[in-house]
Amino acid sequence: MEIFFRSETWVLEFVDLGGELRRDVWHAFINEVISLHKFICEFGPEEGDQSINQVYGAQKGKERATTSAINSIARLQALQFTKKLLDDPIKLVQFSYLQNVPYGDIVYQTLAVNYWGGALVKKYTDTDYRPSQVAGPSEEVLEISNHVYDIDGSVYLQKWKRSPSWESSASINFWKNSSINQGMVLSKNLVVADVTLIERAAMTCKEKCQLVEITQATIDAATLKGIPSNIDLFKV
16 A cells, blocks of 8 residues: 655555454554554644744755654564564554543654754744735834744744644643753753753653543543442542
């Protein structure tokens, strides 16, 4: 089967669907490709957006996201071949997994800032993306301050924040504290004595997922023991 990503073509070989695990792995492959496309549409710049040229390296953002998905699929396939798949395959492909877990949207945001963020090529102002408003000769052109910044100063433009998740309280709190660092920043992917934004969001996501799993296990155990009817009380 061939999957087309505009100028690129991915070829996925059909597998023997005789076993349940193989079906789960194949579903994870397909779901990751679909999830990648949704991520790019929701968190990346719109197709034809010229502001992508204002941020150094942003033109490669889609390529970086695609490469990340390819690597996830390759790791999953390698584990399948070595018969070391001990968990749900969906948990091993990041874009699919993050769709339905607590704090997943915040991890998506940090990934987007990592993929498309970079140094500004020139001073970016409100007139760069609102051409219908022309400042008068005596008016000052104010620089937009609501961009998102990675720990190394890389900029992810405000106009790319099209996902509703940016308005959530969890997102606002995370980015409000994102500038607090206790280590030495060598790059947005390398921090000595501290963690990157992606690592910080991923750790919180992991903690929240573990809490959900523990809560669900408690509910399941209580149900098996016959503790009554209104199990929704445990969910409060």
